[in-house]
Amino acid sequence: MTENGQTQGARFALERIYIKDISYEAPAVPRVFFEQASPQLDVQLGISHTAFSAQDGLFEVVLSVTASAKQPERTLFLVEVHQAGIFRVSGVSGDALSRTLEISCPSILLPFVREAVNDLVGKGGFPQLLINPINFEALYDQKQATLKEQKDQVKQ
Incomplete structure (x- = not known):
């Protein structure tokens, strides 16, 4: 085993991609189509993973995206997509496994969730909503720094 938890027989494969949950709401339609107000867009991201068959x-890695367009007095649309995948990861452990599940896997799922969100918003009659590229490595490093800070605070 190498220092970072990876062995020479490391294996990474994509087994399946699927939508686990999907939701679209547009409570202000159709009235909003005839107004000129510009909405406030918000996109939230979440990553979760579980051992489906550890042996x-x-x-299973799930990339969740919640996108909404709001005006001060109402929601124009709300989209939530949980894009999931089954990944085979062997020969890695510890930090290398965490990095794979929280960086590599979501990077593969991102184009699929981006397409699903854009399609739902477009089919709802709204202009395209394209999710920008996401630096999952920076998000992972930020999460780890926050966890380290919390541990350090508990020790004090």
Whole structure:
């Protein structure tokens, strides 16, 4: 085993991609189509992962995106998509496994969730909503720094 938890027989494979949950609401339609107000857009992201079959190295990773367009007095639309994948990851452990599940896997899922969100918003009659590229490595490093800070505060 190498220093970072990776062995020479490391394996990474995508087994399946699927939508786990999807929701679209547009409570202000159709009245909003005839107004000129510009909405406030908000996009939230979440990543979760579980061992689906640990002995086989199978993990489910879910990339959740919630996108909304709001005006001060109402919501124009709200979209939530949980894009999931089954990944086979073996020969890695510790930090290397966490990095794989929270960086590599969501990077693969991002184009699929981006397409699903854009399609739902467009089919709802609104202009395209394109999710910008996401630096999952920076998000992971930020999460780890926050966890370290919390641990340090508990020790004090």
